[in-house]
């Protein structure tokens with residue numbers, strides 16, 4: 001049952017929140033006036049004992065009121081857990097998603113927001129989620145489609161770094177497949193897409209996003225090639241358009 005975080009997750013998250021923050025920052029340029037966390041807050045099935053796995057910096061809880069809930073936040077990363085301790089009233093545990101330090105049937109709701117696609121063994125995590133949820137407990141997961149951020153993915157090959165965005169989805173848990181996988185463990189599976197794209201007005205947020213994905217910084221030549229490519233598009237269209245494809249999957253523990 002024990003599983004370790006993926007090599008990619010360790011490189012990205014174990015000692016810094018900066019990579020996650022740079023990637024979240026680009027979503028400021030969304031076309032939907034309602035941001036992702038607020039949209040999610042309107043839909044999360046929250047009841048009494050709530051667990052979030054892979055909770056990152058805990059950004060969700062600045063949007064979602066949790067008065068009256070008993071909130072437990074987990075992440076494998078000590079650095080993320082340090083941030084999570086700022087969330088008022090939350091209990092924080094550092095642990096792997098597939099090896100949760102909780103008794104069977106401990107929670108009424110479990111959230112896995114933008115984290116399933118980082119796991120080497122997502123099925124092991126889903127089994128663990130059903131173990132710690134009570135029968136009838138509610139599960140919510142957010143994942144991305146294969147075409148999510150397609151126009152950012154297109155930059156890597158153009159600047160000699162084709163591997164750059166590959167780490168964004170490490171397994172097959174994508175919008176196109178995740179509902180089938182979740183159905184193997186849960187019932188009443190419902191999928192809803194968050195409607196938004198990005199229109200980025202300057203190169204900087206895109207360059208910061210690309211830089212956040214790699215331990216091997218962009219060379220000056222690669223960065224200059226990326227900047228030229230982005231500026232050409234902005235000069236022609238007024239912004240650099242990027243499609244997004246994110247879904248919320250909700251389900252019930254049998």
Ligand SMILES: C[S@@+](CC[C@H](N)C(=O)[O-])C[C@H]1O[C@@H](n2cnc3c(N)ncnc32)[C@H](O)[C@@H]1O
Nearest residue numbers: 005009013054055056075076077096097113115
């Ligand atoms: C893209 S971030 C999302 C963070 C947060 N859920 C949010 O939406 O802002 C993915 C998070 O999952 C965590 N993570 C990755 N693999 C994990 C694992 N095996 N067990 C627990 N947490 C993990 C990372 O440390 C990171 O905080």
